[in-house]
Amino acid sequence: MNIKVHSTPTASSDNLQQQLRYKQFLLLGEKYPGMRLVPTQEIDAVLHTQMNNTHSQTLFNTFIQHIPEFGMGGAEEYLEWQLIFAQTKALFEQTFGKGSMGDSPPACCEILIRSL
Secondary structure: OOOOOOOOOOOOHHHHHHHHHHHHHHHHHHHOOOOEEOOEHHHHHHHHHHHOOOOEEEEOOEEEEEEEOOOOOOHHHHHHHHHHHHHHHHHHHHHHOOOOOOOOOEOOEEEEEEEO
16 A cells, blocks of 8 residues: 655745845845845845836835846946946845855846835
8 A cells, every 4th residue: 555645835945045045135235225236046036026027116115126137238237247246245245144145146137225
């Protein structure tokens, strides 16, 4: 006799880690309002699910603006995108610890977060 046991679905540790990094990214934006930030692809994917594919959202008295395709407008913009991502990662690790941003590559976008 072969018995199958079905377990209740739970959030995977990867999903929880993605959610944590997304929340940390938002906290970073609140700590440095108006600063240009470039998220990882992982953080950007969570952001897209939260924003319902719009380019801006208000969340907890914070305005979040998503600027797509940043870094794709030629060599100068590409270098600027790389620099802003490096600054974002440095601030992220300074605030939340070494390696806390994970190893996902940068997303081709820019995020502006400011208080209302």
